[in-house]
Amino acid sequence: MNQLLPTKRIVPAEPQILPMSAAALAGHSAASAFLNALLREWDGWRPLGPAERSALEPNLPEGFTPEGGEILTLPLASGDALLVHAPARTAFRVAVGLPFCLLGRDGSLRTVPLATALSLLVTDPVASAGEPDLQMKLLQRVVDSHLAVEEAFRLRTPPGLASDWNFQEGEQALTGGHATHPNPRSRDGLDLEEARRFAPDLGGRFPLFWCLAHRSVLVLASGTLIPAEQMLRSLAGSDPSLPETLRQPEDGFVPLPWHPFQAPKLLARPEVITLIRDGWLKPLGELGQSFAATGSFRGVHAWHAPSMLKFSLSLRLTNSRRTLAGKEVERGLQLAELLDGPIGAALTEDFPQVSILREPAYVALKDREGEALEESFVVLRDNPFRNAAAPGPVMMASLCEQRPDRPSPLGALVLARAAREGGDTEALAESWLQTFLDVAIHPLLEIRARYGLLFGAHQQNMTIALEEGWPAHLWLRDCQGTGHLTTHHDMLARHLPDIGKNAGNVLSPELGDGLFCYYVIVNNVMSVIATLVLDGLISEERANRCLLAFLEREKAQSQGDTSLYEFLLNRPSWVSKGNYRTSLSNVNEASGDGSGQLASFLEIPNPLLALKRAADTASQTPETV
Template sequence: MIHIELPRFPASEREASQAAVPTPRASCPSYASQLLAKETTLRALLNSFLRETGCHDPRHAETGLVASLLDVGEPFCLRLSAGELIGTLRDFSLSGQHRYGAAFYLRDDQGRVTPLDMQDIIQRLLESLSAPATDNTHELRLWDMRDKINNSFTRMAAHIDDFYHHRGTAPEAALDFIAAEQSLYLGHPFHPFPKCSQGVERRAFDDFSPERGACFQLHYLAVRRDLLVEAWLDGPEDGLADAVHEVARQRLGERYDHYALLPIHPWQAGYLLSQPDIHLLLEEGLLIDLSAQGPLAYPTSSVRSVWLPAIGQGYKLPLQVRITNLIRENTLEQSRRTLDAARLIHHLRSELESDAFQVVMETGYRTLDPEHPALDSHRAAAFTVIYRPMPVEAQDACVLASLLEPYPGEAEPKLIAAIRHGAGGEVDLDRWFAAYLEVSLVPILEILARTGVSFEAHLQNSLLRLERGWPSTLYMRDLEGVSLDRERVTRLAVWPSLGIAADSPLLYSPEVAWWRTQYYFFVNHLGGVVNALATHLGVGEGRFWRQVGTCLERLSEAEDIRLAAYAEDLLQANHWPAKANLLSCLRQRGASPLFVDILNPIKRVG
């Protein structure tokens, strides 16, 4: 007989408060909102755990539990430090993006079976990944991880609830750039806390959240030029609205030419302008507060980057907020890396770009001088702005990370609705995917082979423009993530004229540049597209991975030896690299993440 223990209730008020899941400040989200957030949180945690512990297929025909205890799907059994985690898979995924049933149990070494809720599963998974330490760091790290996971769950549930309250169902209007950027409700499918935002507790943040449909005026500061550091591709162009400059002229009068203007996120302005050391800069006239003004800015899916459609300008702004696992400020090193990448791409645009593949350029950065005696050097990153104007044609493109998600409460990915709307009806998704590979896989490999430039082509950096529902142009953004094959790129004729340092963090060995391409495009990007299409059609992912294999077989016969070698490696390798977000967060390796091997899905389907 199977003995099932019900979860015990907290023995004291103190224990109850420690176990409680945080709830939003304003109101408690509905049951439906919390249920979707819970399913998404557990799915990401379980899939990350499986990927990062090398379990490529957890299905187990015999679990020892009676069928009535299990939810719909194939049973799975996963060995943890506390026993066996038992549940069901509603959908098995070759790339590891499994979907789970709602019922989970733990069977301990004595055979006792206990139903688990979300908090139990979080605790059991984290304990199984971490080794006890001799000091208190073990418990502190577990507490920190639980706090971030619950923060993400809470914020996700609140965003979903806001969608249900204000919209209810998927909009009928065609998706545009802003609508896509502001409807990424679930986030990275292999991150333990994709919607975590720590630090926002200091001041209300919901009015600045893209998931809430936010738009707002930016705050502006006038920076005296002796405090300013800036660098540009083609000379200073601050990309600000004429109305902002006019206000500055009126406020500064004869001093106008001695100052430069800096846009600041309004949340960041509220934080910085309340700090004593920044007050001193204002009193000395090194900074002048011009307040909030100018055209409306729309936050994109990254939260801190904004888009101003009235002037065609975008800014990558700093925020003193931990979004996922990193404080999102712009260090001077990151800014210089971005501009170094922009310089190279600017000189290679004719070799990199085509009608099918384009790059959203970053044109410069502006910040405060960390070496100025009046400034605490660590403050510079809190002011640094990276300028990212948007090409007119890219304003019709949508971020892929959002396209692959359904709206809350829906089953169909936004991409499918966008295809149908553009094409005026259903299309053959096998043919559509073949066309997609021609604007994504093919140019990304050709560019790496020809120039040594590797883009960080994950789903949130990739924008897709459709024409009549079919893939037309793929846009790459966020040049900070570009990596360069040192051996290839330094042989380019243009290289000596760029002034990029020999020890630039942009430069990688050929092997590292190649596996970064494998992860960011093939595992993260293509894995997401394949899973979304296969799930929508109710078919196995192998159907689309075979198409990837066919495309690579064609490229393996190319005259370009490097291109052929890349394609052949992708076909023949037993494993592809994948970022280990769960382990990296647990071990506090956010700036230098860990990677693991996953099985090559093309070889798995033969």
């Protein structure tokens, strides 16, 4: 891969909000996500050298005005090359300027529309090596994602400071989706009207589709002392607008909520039609108070409800078909049972600034063999967020979304404190980063070190409670991304003998630490750093030094296995998921498990090694240098 080196940052004197149309905002968002995915995985590009740039600049076409930063050249197999302006970049993210410029093999220069540039890159046999039909499938999803992002920018305006967002606002504030993904908002099988109803970025709110189902046709499972049936009855009972037949169902029947997108697909299945005909399933329709889509799309939240819900959905979002698998729902039950015992008590005592949203129960219709029908899974998740007037917590992906027209929500928090209290913005940015590391990353590292438990805490699975704009409490969710290491299995099994059974989430240290490196460090921590740097609030070197000092201190003070710290501090490369190659391959990455991942992964240079070498050199005496 091509190492992204930092350029000189531009420090804004004050927050600047530029008037930009929805189309322009969506174009920047789509180009940024696409290029950041491609450039991380492809070695073919490079920045123009000073002499090359000087030779080109007199002939650059009108509209392509790269002031400051760099011009990156992306050569095509045809002999042409695409030029793109990068106002600033870090080792993990590039700021992208539009439009693209096409440098012909004959030396001609002309600007090209974004759709043309992306088509050239997706179909290029070198940049996007692969089968033509897979290239066209990816291009279709890239276009679909771009249109979805434009719709979101057209319909919605950014809320105020993130410190004032309530839970639902924080979930729905993310407009463009994943910052390093070629098609972050693609939704196979979802039309525009459905997207407007159900998508979080479009403010999706809707009532659930309710049924009554006889318990004999249901798979009901709970990992706690509270049965799943009781949780479902409590859910229905929390909404006084639901009919009495749901709130007080007849003997033997259980209130069963479905996502209104999934309901028609379930009702059309022959085995479900049979259940309805025989009186075991009674569809009642969309009823009751609205639920809001959360950042995960298939998860929903309502202020009145004692549980959040996560559904199987028969559609593909980005790289995964969103039908829940049995192994995924089992992980939630096992973690809930573990957390209800001595391990959970120890975590609460050791890490009081951490809360884990359990997924303690699920329900599904039985298929013809009496097993759970995966397309009908409904997972119940803890819901401590019951007050719409209370702030937060805020999804990290929402906080770190980069925009061309204004600072990111994270940058706005730092700038707001600087305006309110005075002080150096770079020192404040470092303070925010250090607080984030202490509040959110320290617990994840030490939970792994002491207990071998792994949380897939990427930026859409981590939410942060803020106090005066600074991190104060970590909320973890999405138990389907949890696992544990083989090295700690026997210890955990003493508390939960069946841990890992039918869950596909027992991992070797090599695989587990590689996944932790990507989800927690590359996807999350380095995105925080890139956001602060590209907002012009801190130098990349200073931010990386803060991370280096944190990891060295954590290793020295750790009360468990320090091999992950060794991995992060001294391994020549880190592990990153390759969202571009994964998308191009058209796999369903959700099908992977503890024995292997279907997504593409790659090695990227460890950015801390250069700092360590520089520090080692500086510490040597002149005689030894």
